[in-house]
Amino acid sequence: MSDCLSVGLTGGIASGKSAVSQRMAELGAVVIDADLLARQVMEPGTEGLAEAVEAFGEGILRADGSLDRPVLGRIVFGDEAARERLNSIVHPRVRAASARLREQAAPGAVVVEDIPLLVETGQQERFDVVVVVQAPEQERIRRIVEDRGATEQEARSRIDAQGTDAQREAAADVVLDNSGTLQQLQTQVDELMEKLTARAAARA
Numbered sequence: 001m002s003d004c005l006s007v008g009l010t011g012g013i014a015s016g017k018s019a020v021s022q023r024m025a026e027l028g029a030v031v032i033d034a035d036l037l038a039r040q041v042m043e044p045g046t047e048g049l050a051e052a053v054e055a056f057g058e059g060i061l062r063a064d065g066s067l068d069r070p071v072l073g074r075i076v077f078g079d080e081a082a083r084e085r086l087n088s089i090v091h092p093r094v095r096a097a098s099a100r101l102r103e104q105a106a107p108g109a110v111v112v113e114d115i116p117l118l119v120e121t122g123q124q125e126r127f128d129v130v131v132v133v134q135a136p137e138q139e140r141i142r143r144i145v146e147d148r149g150a151t152e153q154e155a156r157s158r159i160d161a162q163g164t165d166a167q168r169e170a171a172a173d174v175v176l177d178n179s180g181t182l183q184q185l186q187t188q189v190d191e192l193m194e195k196l197t198a199r200a201a202a203r204a
């Protein structure tokens with residue numbers, strides 16, 4: 001791993017992290033997606049799901065035994081103690097899964113970890129470069145409501161469960177501005193990846 005370039009990517013909910021990581025992957029980066037891992041460690045039959053049922057009850061399961069995500073979301077967003085309990089079940093498992101993926105990366109690779117709560121969980125020090133995507137809060141709320149069918153209240157409770165733009169910016173080496181078009185975002189990512197790829201190649 002010491003011969004990869006380790007990049008942490010974060011940003012508030014619906015800021016555009018996935019758009020950035022997708023473009024980085026197209027340009028050759030190895031992308032590790034914490035949201036995806038957080039789903040995998042809660043699949044039916046996992047210890048993670050069993051612990052969550054112990055903590056929150058059978059009511060978080062659908063009839064087929066899988067996690068009812070909207071139900072658990074309604075429990076944890078708006079109740080800090082419940083959220084911390086869920087985080088303590090999910091986060092250690094996500095970190096272990098992500099460490100296994102990192103070890104598989106080839107020397108000289110740009111390895112990007114997309115972690116919504118990177119700053120909140122104090123992980124900035126373990127990356128060579130921390131990239132933060134910023135977008136106006138009003139625009140993020142609009143995306144959550146329009147694209148994901150959430151209410152404005154649900155969108156706000158998720159935003160309130162996260163750190164602020166200022167906290168993320170303080171931890172950032174690079175800030176990507178996603179207040180414009182996706183094309184404008186992509187242009188910034190392309191410029192950044194050119195630099196990151198050169199830095200990573202020097203380590204191979």
Ligand SMILES: CC(C)(COP(=O)(O)OP(=O)(O)OC[C@H]1O[C@@H](n2cnc3c(N)ncnc32)[C@H](O)[C@@H]1O)[C@@H](O)C(=O)NCCC(=O)NCCS
Nearest residue numbers: 012013034035038069070072073076090094116117161162
């Ligand atoms: C509560 C759950 C089941 C709701 O699932 P749902 O499908 O509605 O949301 P999804 O997982 O796609 O998350 C969407 C976004 O919500 C935000 N979010 C998710 N979990 C959290 C959390 N614990 N604290 C703050 N924000 C969060 C992130 O920005 C994330 O990208 C799910 O979010 C979950 O298991 N969360 C705990 C794990 C976690 O912290 N994941 C995010 C980082 S690894």
Ligand SMILES: Nc1ncnc2c1ncn2[C@@H]1O[C@H](COP(=O)(O)OP(=O)(O)OP(=O)(O)O)[C@@H](O)[C@H]1O
Nearest residue numbers: 012013014015016017018019143147178180181182
């Ligand atoms: N500049 C933009 N213009 C228009 N739509 C955008 C822009 N950036 C992102 N989007 C759209 O907004 C939504 C959220 O973006 P994306 O999924 O990349 O955010 P995210 O930070 O990964 O979200 P989450 O925290 O929920 O994982 C997506 O539907 C995406 O296509």
